Amino acid sequence: MLTGEQTRVRVAASLARRYRQEFLFRLFGIVSIVIGVGFLLFLFTTIIGNGYSAFWQTTIKLDVMIEESVVDPDGSRDPETLAAANYARLIQDALLEVYPEAAGRRDRRALKSLVSTGAAYILRDRVVDDPALIGTRHSFWLLADDEVDMLIKGHVEAGGDEALRRLSDRQVGWIEGLQAAGRIKKRFNTQFFTAGDSREPEMAGIWGATKGSFFMLLVTLLLSFPLGVAAAVYLEEFAPNNRWVDVIEVNINNLAAVPSIVFGLLGLAVFINFVGLPRSAPIVGGLVLTLMTLPVVIIAGRAALKSVPPSVREAALGVGASQMQVIFHHVLPLAMPGMLTGAIIGMARALGESAPLLMIGMIAFIVEVPNSPTDPATALPVQVYLWADSPERAFVERTSAAIIVLLAFLLVMNATAVWLRNRFERRW
Amino acid sequence: MLQPDYGFGPESTHMRSDAKKSVEPVAADLERVDQEDAASDPSGSDDAGIAAPSGAYATIGDITARDPVMTVRAGEVFYGESQALIDINLDIGRHEVVAMIGPSGCGKSTFLRCLNRMNDTIESARVTGEFLLHGENIYAKKSDVVSLRARVGMVFQKPNPFPKSIYENVAYGPRIHGLAVSRAEMDDVVYGSLERAGLIDEVRDRLDEPGTGLSGGQQQRLCIARTIAVNPEVILMDEPCSALDPIATAKIEDLIDELSQNYAIAIVTHSMHQAARVSQRTAYFHLGRLIEVGPTDKIFTNPVHRLTEDYVTGRFG
Ligand SMILES: Nc1ncnc2c1ncn2[C@@H]1O[C@H](COP(=O)(O)OP(=O)(O)OP(=O)(O)O)[C@@H](O)[C@H]1O
Ligand SMILES: [Mg+2]
Secondary structure, eight states: OOOHHHHHHHHHHHHHHHHHHHHHHHHHHHHHHHHHHHHHHHHHHHHHHHHGGGGEEEEEEEEEEOOHHHHOTTOOOOHHHHHHSOHHHHHHHHHHHHOTTOOSHHHHHHHHTTBOTHHHHHHHHHHHHOGGGTTSEEEEEEEBOHHHHHHHHTSSOSOSOGGGSSSOHHHHHHHHHHHHTTOEEEEEOHHHHHOOOOSSGGGOOSHHHHHHHHHHHHHHHHHHHHHHHHHHHIIIIISOSSHHHHHHHHHHHHHTTSOHHHHHHHHIIIIIIISOOOTTOHHHHHHHHHHHHHHHHHHHHHHHHHTSOHHHHHHHHHTTOOHHHIIIIIIHHHHHHHHHHHHHHHHHHHHTOOHHHHHTTTTSOOOSOOOSTTSOOOOHHHHHHHHHTOOOHHHHHHHHHHHHHHHHHHHHHHHHHHHHHHHHOOOO | OOOSOSSOSGGGGGHHHHHHHHHTTHHHHHHHHHHHHHHHOOSSGGGGSOOOOTTSOOOBSOOOOSSEEEEEEEEEEEETTEEEEEEEEEEEETTOEEEEEOSTTSSHHHHHHHHTTGGGGSTTEEEEEEEEETTEETTSTTOOHHHHHHHEEEEOSSOOOOSSBHHHHHHHHHHHTTOOOSHHHHHHHHHHHHHHTTOHHHHGGGTTSBGGGSOHHHHHHHHHHHHHTTOOSEEEEESTTTTSOHHHHHHHHHHHHHHTTTSEEEEEOSOHHHHHHHOSEEEEEETTEEEEEEEHHHHHHSOSSHHHHHHHTTSOO
């Protein structure tokens, strides 16, 4: 036996060691967090730094004379005639008005290319909406070409070897002239948030991919949540304890770890080739992502059910609740926050998934914004991939902008998960 | 009338060694009791008309109740291979409180949980023997466990109100059993139950606050209110006061006293004082056997079996 004095000496000796260990452990924790946060900051700053300029778009102010002879030669104001008219010529005329010296064919082509080809469609929509414009002269802010946009934003240089540049010295001169005349302005890029994909960067938008992702996640949520909850409840509450259940459990855990591209192949074989669902459709994407998300939902659901204290079950059984009533009145409500959190985390993973979508044709170039889960569509991460693969400089910033949108959605979903957990978590 | 000292006197220093001696030779003890039984207490279990299995020991004392609600004959429980209860015979009568006492692990909770088939939830548990509620076997195939638990309510060791409002806690049982057809009727049931549980004055203004926000003692009375709201015939209580302070305990004990006017109550307790205060009959369990049962004051002042005596005098347990 130690005397009291000896005990205190030994405790003091061990104390220093314990404090040192604790200090080292804390240091280790702080260092890991700093590294993690550092990478995150790096990711955010590069992506936001690259992408924020895509939220602004250069426009050129032109005074366009809406000639009746071009737009509506027979004077019928028939929307179809109006829609079919040659608006590009009106824009070209307006440009020539500013730079009359550009008379030759090549010059005219060069001048014309300052304005986006999409500008004609925007002009058309304005005229179809408001035929009273016909025969009047009107100032329009028209979408500039992506090369002009890049020059204005300073992403490309005006100097250097002319042959290596997309804009000739002549064009740069015109742009500077327009700028000096106050005819060039950067405006908020609504096009980016309302349009589908396009070959022209200045016309390309994220809305098509966003809606595609939305329909896909809708299908995934509607299928994987009820199925996952039902499976979790059955396995946790009703299934007998036998070998079959063990086999099922092992397989569910395995499914959660299967590479997602395998689910894509499965979806291609089953949903498209066998069932005959349309290619490139969000419904197929949703089904594939359901397969991928389901194990996550089931595992999270079972963990949530397990964490409901047995005293709650006993209390309910004790007043004569049947097993179903115990589960639906008491256990499920308490497990719901955990289940929802699991589901949302699964959905967030599904939102960021691109590999399986490549296999089912959601990588196709699709201009139309989808209006239902069966319309051809692409998804946000696939859009990122498509743009990242495009050579135009303007797609670089759009890629980053698309990533920002994707990250924003992920952030919202994960914040919702945290909010749900705090909101519905109850103490007992 | 009762011995005031339950083992905190000078003798208690010898508790451990004494306990060992008396636990190990249980079988021998029990045989000795058989002989003693025949000699000194002929009014044992045999007078119930149901003979104990031959070769077994018999419980000392009168296992019957004047007006039995629940009757247990040859009740045995196994958890997997190990036997937790051996040949239990006991009645629980109307208007009485039966206290179950005995050292930890002797099977009191197991016995109590058999009475409303709470053991059904334990997969390894197997129950044999007769457990009758008004003469009907509650383990029979056609017997319905849901309605059984409505008739035999249970209050647990740790207060376990639902994480819902106080009102909902009490209203839940009547609602699932369809006992109240209108909101007014439900209000009656809830207020009445809270009243009988002695809680109404404390919670009248906060019925829609969560039941989990009450103090421990209040929670336990809420659980009692929840149990009596479905109008059971029997209330089982497994150490209902062990998580409570003395004042809350006193309130619950008063409540048990009152409730015994209307219900048959079986209570497990580790407090000899509590058993003495609230019960009319006491049953002493030891290693899965019911050793002795009788009027509470007799068990405490004049126990027959040495194990009972050792336990109530605080020599072990
Ligand atoms: N779920 C279970 N599975 C296996 N064995 C069990 C289970 N519950 C209880 N037992 C065993 O049954 C015996 C009786 O347990 P029980 O809980 O009935 O004792 P008790 O008298 O209530 O004890 P305490 O006073 O400590 O509550 C013990 O040996 C215990 O280990
Ligand atoms: Mg117990």
